[in-house]
Amino acid sequence: MATTPQKPSLIGMSMPELSTALDPWTLPSYRAEQIYKWVHHHQVSDFADMSNLPKTLRSELSEAFELHTLKPAFRAVSKDGTIKYLWELTDGRQIESVFIPEATRTTICISSQVGCALGCDFCATAKMGFLRNLTAGEIVEQVIRVQQDTGQKITNVVLMGMGEPFLNYPRVIQACHILCDPAGLAISAKKITISTVGVVPRIRQYADEEQPFSLAISLHAPTQELRRSIMPIADKFDLQMLMDSAHHYTGGSNRRRITFEYVLLKGVNDSPTEAKQLLKLLAPLRCKLNLIPYNDTGIGFIRPEDNNIQRFLKPLEQAPFTVTVRKNRGNDIAAACGQLFVEVAEDSKARSMKA
Numbered sequence: 290m291a292t293t294p295q296k297p298s299l300i301g302m303s304m305p306e307l308s309t310a311l312d313p314w315t316l317p318s319y320r321a322e323q324i325y326k327w328v329h330h331h332q333v334s335d336f337a338d339m340s341n342l343p344k345t346l347r348s349e350l351s352e353a354f355e356l357h358t359l360k361p362a363f364r365a366v367s368k369d370g371t372i373k374y375l376w377e378l379t380d381g382r383q384i385e386s387v388f389i390p391e392a393t394r395t396t397i398c399i400s401s402q403v404g405c406a407l408g409c410d411f412c413a414t415a416k417m418g419f420l421r422n423l424t425a426g427e428i429v430e431q432v433i434r435v436q437q438d439t440g441q442k443i444t445n446v447v448l449m450g451m452g453e454p455f456l457n458y459p460r461v462i463q464a465c466h467i468l469c470d471p472a473g474l475a476i477s478a479k480k481i482t483i484s485t486v487g488v489v490p491r492i493r494q495y496a497d498e499e500q501p502f503s504l505a506i507s508l509h510a511p512t513q514e515l516r517r518s519i520m521p522i523a524d525k526f527d528l529q530m531l532m533d534s535a536h537h538y539t540g541g542s543n544r545r546r547i548t549f550e551y552v553l554l555k556g557v558n559d560s561p562t563e564a565k566q567l568l569k570l571l572a573p574l575r576c577k578l579n580l581i582p583y584n585d586t587g588i589g590f591i592r593p594e595d596n597n598i599q600r601f602l603k604p605l606e607q608a609p610f611t612v613t614v615r616k617n618r619g620n621d622i623a624a625a626c627g628q629l630f631v632e633v634a635e636d637s638k639a640r641s642m643k644a
């Protein structure tokens with residue numbers, strides 16, 4: 290795999306990191322603040338646009354640092370306006386982001402790792418295995434680049450693309466602080482959602498640190514036995530441990546609500562029995578349930594028919610929490626997590642075999 294030697298990127302540097310990186314210039318401290326704002330708030334693509342810096346400094350900075358490190362590798366636009374991006378990193382590896390425009394908000398789903406080690410049965414990313422963690426800069430840059438490409442201000446961010454964010458905890462948290470910083474991307478912290486499949490120690494840490502971002506837990510099964518059969522992480526952190534950590538989070542001093550994600554897989558977890566078990570499990574918690582009819586990926590699972598989804602919803606009508614069913618977006622462009630990468634990789638594999 291080709292590795293391009295790379296100057297460090299200024300995107301994703303916290304203020305203290307940026308001040309240290311600027312040490313050789315012995316600049317007054319306000320310069321670091323100005324540069325941080327040009328990079329993250331104004332999101333300039335060229336050092337020449339940093340108009341309140343001396344020209345010599347602008348050109349020296351452009352010799353020492355990069356502003357962009359992600360190279361567009363593929364872009365697909367769905368009929369419904371969803372846009373899927375495949376980015377090439379400086380080491381030649383690839384990650385995905387998905388832009389989802391809606392009437393009242395614009396959401397981006399971003400990646401936190403290249404590939405993933407957790408091997409959930411229904412996930413296309415799992416087929417890649419784990420390759421590496423993303424840097425804070427690579428996480429933040431996905432939002433900046435999509436904002437630049439679409440010309441639309443992103444209002445909501447979900448870390449639900451490739452990877453398990455809580456296995457890349459420090460970089461993900463640093464990136465999220467830059468995303469919500471008023472001098473950074475200025476996205477409301479509550480509208481940034483970190484989605485985990487249940488790395489219990491990090492859920493507890495996140496609660497204890499009172500991080501201001503929203504939390505989603507990908508539950509996908511209401512019993513330990515079923516969860517274990519589709520999500521290997523349940524061997525390490527069982528359902529009881531996961532629910533205890535969820536209670537710890539919602540019972541904390543800031544009394545936050547958790548969103549539970551539940552992907553509906555035909556014949557696996559979509560019966561009324563499972564709906565009743567789910568109701569019992571979640572009823573005592575401050576939470577919201579988001580049902581996600583599976584996005585077919587060709588890896589052995591299928592989406593339940595609409596009448597099965599309605600049958601699943603019936604017992605949940607009495608739930609003391611909100612239940613939503615996510616609209617499938619971008620079906621025509623392989624918008625499920627990891628799916629585009631896998632399809633593009635298989636397509637090029639097929640093409641090279643043919644050649």
Ligand code: SF4
Nearest residue numbers: 405408409412415452
């Ligand atoms: S669903 Fe998430 S945690 Fe599970 S394998 Fe896919 S990327 Fe990893």
